[in-house]
Amino acid sequence: MNDPYVQYMYSYPHKLAYEKLCGIDLRQEANALLRGENSLYFHIPFCQYKCGYCNLFSLAGKSERQMEAYVDAMQRHAEQLSGILPKDAVFSDFTLGGGTPLILPEHLLRRVFSIARDFFGIEPKKQAVVAETSPNQTTEEKLFILKEEGVNRISIGAQSFQDQELLFLHRFHTAESVKTALNCIRSMEFECVNIDMIYGIPGQTKESLEHSLCQAFAYEPDELFLYPLYVKPQTQLFYEGVIRSGNTFELYCFARGILKDAGYRPYSMRRFVKEKQKKGIGEIPVSLCGFGNTVSVGCGGRSYIGNLHFSAPYAVRPKQCQDILQNYLEQSDYLEVTHGYRLSQEEVKRRYVIRHILFGRGVCRKDYRMRFGSEVEGEFPLVLDWIKEGYAKMGEEFLSLTELGFALSDYLGPMLISDEVREKMKS
Secondary structure, three states: OOOOOOOOOOOOOOHHHOEEEEEEEHHHOHHHHHOOOEEEEEEEOEEOOOOOOOOOOOEEOOOHHHHHHHHHHHHHHHHHHHOOOOOOOOOOEEEEEEOOHHHOOHHHHHHHHHHHHHHHOOOOOOOEEEEEEOHHHOOHHHHHHHHHOOOOEEEEEEEOOOHHHHHHOOOOOOHHHHHHHHHHHHHOOOOEEEEEEEEOOOOOOHHHHHHHHHHHHOOOOOEEEEEEOOOOOOOHHHHOOOOOOOOHHHHHHHHHHHHHHOOEEEOEOOEEEEOOOOOOOOOOOOOOOOOOEEEEEOOOOOEEEOOEEEOOOOOOOHHHHHHHHHHHHHOOOOOEEEEEEEOOHHHHHHHHHHHHHOEOOOEEHHHHHHHHOOOHHHHOOHHHHHHHHOOEEEOOOEEEEOHHHHHOHHHHHHHHOOHHHHHHHHO
């Protein structure tokens, strides 16, 4: 197994499988928000620059005037969505992602939180509130706004503490600026601080990776997310002909050992949580995900309402992203769904398995039986092969991955993609 990693597996189906939809109005879908937990997501697609590996919907170099026009559109979008929400629909959490949300000027950053509060009832200490940031955009003034607005989890994309590795990734911050940002974040005493790191960078060694991890440990993060470098089509690294390091899996296993020795418990291939003394902190519920709804505001975020998944069309290149953004700014009706995927019952089952077996304790067999009236191993016999290979284990209550299986999540996960979704992703 030379290179076991294929692609990130964190959402199903992938945006690449989304297609043109007709005749779908969110007014007829909104009652699904009364079933399951609801999450709110705001997408800020602006960045200082486009990272070399980034294949997300984002745009660099936009002016304050352009950002303000976007926040205006977000407000129109939010107002329309709030007008169709069922009376008893509530949101358990709110995430401000991107892009780089903290690239917004302070007055626009405050306004975004006002939109969440005025139209969706997001208030400090009432919901879990998450914000993403990058080192160059992390200032004391903006962090103060996050604290005021009730942000209790902040995630910073450090990626490495080696300047040469950062340059290779086209991440135009320095190790020193990461440290400055982390010192500022820690001084604000957020409840949960997460640091994102990347492995598999060409030229990266075990020694340089260990050095970066130890630098991160110095700031006592509550969580660390460890991502393999993927060189995806239409990214800068792809056009440069970059080939990922051949020892990516070896680096992962090495880093995983360091994290576990430092007291970080793996909850998935990527997520490592610092063990807490206080009982209950860091616990993951049995039914982690798969049936919750997500309402997204902004251009580029995904919404999941019942079995309907939708977003703006997928794009990476700046010109395509700009055209999609312009369409969003000029849009008058944000309740018509024109691009997405309506999951069949079979795809709902597949999403459930993918979104559980790759995380925490795995698939709760009783829960699966109650929801679908069948045994998970009967409908997905592939997992029996995984058990034979030592990738998974079957217990009385849970079907879950072994430690080796967790390490190979991005190899195993794509095996669960249906033929229909796979074909749509290709086309």
